[in-house]
Every structure is written in C-alpha cells, then in structure tokens.
Amino acid sequence: MxxxxxxxxxxxxxxxxxxxxxxxxxxxxxxxxxxxxxxxxxxxxxxxxxxxxxxxxxxxxxxxxxxxxxKTKTDVLLDAFLQDAAEALTPPDHGDLAQDLRAHLRQLALFLTRSDAGAVFKALIGHAQHDPAFAAALRSGYLDEQRRRDRLPLERAVARGQLAAGLDMAAEIDQLVGPVYHRVLMAAEPVDQEFTDRLVAAFLRRADVVDLADAGEAGSR
Structure with missing residues (x-):
C-alpha cells in the first residue's frame, strides 16, 4: 500500500x-x-x-x-480505498499510448488482485449490493473518478495526434478495463500481463493506432 x-x-x-x-x-x-x-x-x-x-x-x-x-466502518474502508486508488491507479505518461495503456492495465490488475486495497474493493462491492446509499457513494467516490483517470492515456494521445479525436472513449474504456474487473469479481481466471497486453493490442487494432515502440524498432532495421 x-x-x-x-x-x-x-x-x-x-x-x-x-x-x-x-x-x-x-x-x-x-x-x-x-x-x-x-x-x-x-x-x-x-x-x-x-x-x-x-x-x-x-x-x-x-x-x-x-x-x-x-460514521461507520464502511466509511473508513471507503476512504482508505479511495486514497490507495488515487495513489496507485493514475496512469503514467511515457509519451506513447501503447506503453501507457500496458502499464496502466498491468497496475490495475495487480492493484485489484494482489494488494490489500484490492481486498477492500471486493468487500466494498459486496456491501454495496445490500446498501443503495453506500453503492451511490462508491460509484461517485471511486468508479466515476477512476473512469476519469482511465481516460487520461487516451486524452493525452488525442493531444499528441496519435489518436483520432472522434473516438468513443467511454466505449473503449469499457472494453479496456471491463474485462479486468470481470475476471477479478466474477471469473476464476488469471488477470496476468499476457491478458492485459492482449486487451491493449485489441484496442490498438480497433483504433488503428500506431504503436510508437514497434514503429521505432521497425525503422531501425
């Protein structure tokens, strides 16, 4: 933590x-x-x-x-989780979309599966199913804010001209991070680097983005 x-x-x-x-x-x-x-x-x-x-x-x-x-223990746990998420889940800026997304999804997977904060998150999600007021607080405190952080690599890429400005970012973010949350919360399957890198590769193909790292290697041959 x-x-x-x-x-x-x-x-x-x-x-x-x-x-x-x-x-x-x-x-x-x-x-x-x-x-x-x-x-x-x-x-x-x-x-x-x-x-x-x-x-x-x-x-x-x-x-x-x-x-x-x-007021309650769930309020304490939520604050602890929100602080950890803000520290750990702000995407890096390497100047290249592919690198940023790979690093961000790897960190998200590690955060949710191997950290104390990930255990807190799963407990809070479970509690939210039975407490509508807390579910709203979790949504506004974490989910909405995390979606803003998840968009940062795409917004930076648009500013660099690496990504088309008309891209449906909300839909693409769902396809990038949604499978990670699905495996963490629903499926008993690994959320390893191979899995998260495949999600990024699929996005790059859909969005027709040039992977600058790969392009640099090709140019040096």
Whole structure:
C-alpha cells in the first residue's frame, strides 16, 4: 500500500508517535493510522470481522477519535480505498499510448488482485449490493473518478495526434478495463500481463493506432 507504515511513526515529535484518546485531535498521523488499521483488519478478519472498536484499538486511538471523521466502518474502508486508488491507479505518461495503456492495465490488475486495497474493493462491492446509499457513494467516490483517470492515456494521445479525436472513449474504456474487473469479481481466471497486453493490442487494432515502440524498432532495421 502507498501510505508508508514505518515512516508515519517517525514523523513529528516523540509525544505524537502514539495516539491515546483524543488529545491529538484531527491529526493527519492519527487519521493515517486509522486507515492503515482498517485495511489490515479487513484482510485479516474479513468484512464482518471489522468493527470501529477493532479499528481504534489497532490504530492506537480512542473510538471517539474514529467517529470524528467517519460514521461507520464502511466509511473508513471507503476512504482508505479511495486514497490507495488515487495513489496507485493514475496512469503514467511515457509519451506513447501503447506503453501507457500496458502499464496502466498491468497496475490495475495487480492493484485489484494482489494488494490489500484490492481486498477492500471486493468487500466494498459486496456491501454495496445490500446498501443503495453506500453503492451511490462508491460509484461517485471511486468508479466515476477512476473512469476519469482511465481516460487520461487516451486524452493525452488525442493531444499528441496519435489518436483520432472522434473516438468513443467511454466505449473503449469499457472494453479496456471491463474485462479486468470481470475476471477479478466474477471469473476464476488469471488477470496476468499476457491478458492485459492482449486487451491493449485489441484496442490498438480497433483504433488503428500506431504503436510508437514497434514503429521505432521497425525503422531501425
């Protein structure tokens, strides 16, 4: 995960290294400790095993401190996940669409299948099936924002003239990332690099995009 477990404890003067009750107020250090604790407990105990009391105890804060920021454990877990997603799932900019998409889809697959945040995501998706208000919060907090991030490689390519401006980006994003989510949430099949690279190759053929890396290799022969 991207928050840095050991570094956080070393920040600030010695009295702030541990959190007892509310005397540290709305400190960012305490908030990060709560987010870390929520992720850890979900991975260890599953969604039903996570409680506000357990989160507070693991983070070393009072229960009232947690309630200052969040009303429920799902609110804590959602914030933890949104922070991790923003850090890990912003696509890179290599100056080439093919490279950007390959890297982005590989990272998305790793994030959803091998990280604590991926376990949180699957738990939140399950909870959303039974809580319409939370489903709306998840949609607006993650899904809508992630679609904006997913579009970045295509928008950059349009600006470079590598991709036609009239492309239906929404439909293409669905075809690029949709199969990844399907395998993570529905199918017991691997989401490996070979799979994500095939998704990118199919897009490049559909959109008639020149793979600059391949073109450079061909030109050097």
């Amino acid at each position: 991207g928050r840095g477990r050991t570094a956080a404890a070393a920040v600030g003067p010695p009295p702030a290294a541990r959190h007892h009750g509310n005397r540290h107020g709305r400190s960012e250090q305490a908030r990060q400790a709560v987010l870390e604790a929520a992720d850890d407990l979900l991975v260890e105990k599953g969604f039903t095993g996570v409680t506000i009391e357990g989160i507070a105890a693991r983070a070393g804060v009072a229960k009232q401190t947690v309630y200052r920021w969040w």
